[in-house]
Amino acid sequence: MLRSAAAVATTMSALAATSILGGPSAAEPFSAAPCALHRTTAHHSEGADTWNPAYVRPLGTRDAVLVFLSFPDAVPRTTPAQLTADHFPETGDFYSRASYGRFTLRPHPVNRWLRMPHPSTSYAMKRDWAAADRSAYLRDAFTVADKAVDFSRYDVVYLVADPDAPGVDSDATKVVNLETPVRLDGKDVRRVVTVFEQHPPDRLVLAHETGHVFDLPDLYHRPRDGKGDWDTHVGDWDLMGSQFGLSPDLFAWHKWRLGWLGPRQVACVRGTGPTRLTLEPLEAGPGVTVPGAAGVPAFGLGRGTKLAVVRTGADSALAFEARASAGNDESGCREGVLVYRVRARTESGDGPVRVIDTHPHSAACWENSVYPPLADAPLAAGESFTVPGDGVKVEVEERTASGAWTVSITPGVTG
Incomplete structure (x- = not known):
């Protein structure tokens, strides 16, 4: 001592x-x-x-x-x-x-x-x-x-x-x-x-x-004058943005970094053509069940693909994961496929992760969301979105009876 x-x-x-x-x-x-x-x-x-x-x-x-x-x-x-x-x-x-x-x-x-x-x-x-x-x-x-x-x-x-x-x-x-x-x-x-x-x-x-x-960054945006909204980068998604978020479970990217996701649970999407895959809810694991498309509890989930990644540059990528209202996210506002951008050279607090607003003309859960414009960011079954500036298109085909989402990701031309 x-x-x-x-x-x-x-x-x-x-x-x-x-x-x-x-x-x-x-x-x-x-x-x-x-x-x-x-x-x-x-x-x-x-x-x-x-x-x-x-x-x-x-x-x-x-x-x-x-x-x-x-x-x-x-x-x-x-x-x-x-x-x-x-x-x-x-x-x-x-x-x-x-x-x-x-x-x-x-x-x-x-x-x-x-x-x-x-x-x-x-x-x-x-x-x-x-x-x-x-x-x-x-x-x-x-x-x-x-x-x-x-x-x-x-x-x-x-x-x-x-x-x-x-x-x-x-x-x-x-x-x-x-x-x-x-x-x-x-x-x-x-x-x-x-x-x-x-x-x-x-x-x-x-x-x-x-x-x-554990080497995780701050994901909130701190206004220079201390005034204004702190949650414009990731909203309710991820504890490192706001501990008051409705869906505070850590991003799949963070779970990958920390060693909680295995190699088979991360899909690297490459090429220019469409890649079809099934994304298991991020929250599903031992002791946590997620209702499937028919409202039936999805037992046995926990080892499937939880993260899909498209490289968009030497130090940047787009990440895709499925979020459900269960486990750490039981108070979640919306379910579906969340899309966000990751930058490895961006400092903590400067926006190393930014959620893509796939519904830019709407908001949700005004009464309790930390940032309603991003509360409805996930894509639901039957919806599609092309990420501006990256040309990457994601289509959410359906939600399966087991509670997973079937998606198609087309990288197109990336920078």
């Missing part, structure tokens, strides 16, 4: 605001599929050919520690057990369903408050946190936590602040990536989730932040 504040301060001397610089030179080969975009130096690159070993790979069981921090200027009105229940089992269940049981996130709460040395107001917490204030907070948090936690046992670290302390700002919850890892108990801690959520917290906020620990 790191036994002194001085040691922690030395390790914390280099800190990046939200990202480490680039990717390491030693990438782990992942997919040799011809439609797998190459991973680039963009932060949280959507490249799917290699895995960045600087990030935790969410396969098998990963252990997470929840450290609860109180402050001298407030007496906690909640307990660590209550705050743990705010996020678990919901966060773990989300990832279990999203990964089809291939990944388990196992929480280990430290069931007592650990006192920080300074008042909460002294750390000046806010969304765009000043580097010096953030460094001071992390330095003190690691010093306090190191006396109670064996960090060598954990893959994910959550630092949970007393939500009722006067200086705590719920908008400051985020992942902090360390330019120089902190060495604790013989293990390099490269990133930490700083949790400042109110009690009860925003929906699925911890699942979103945990996605960054």
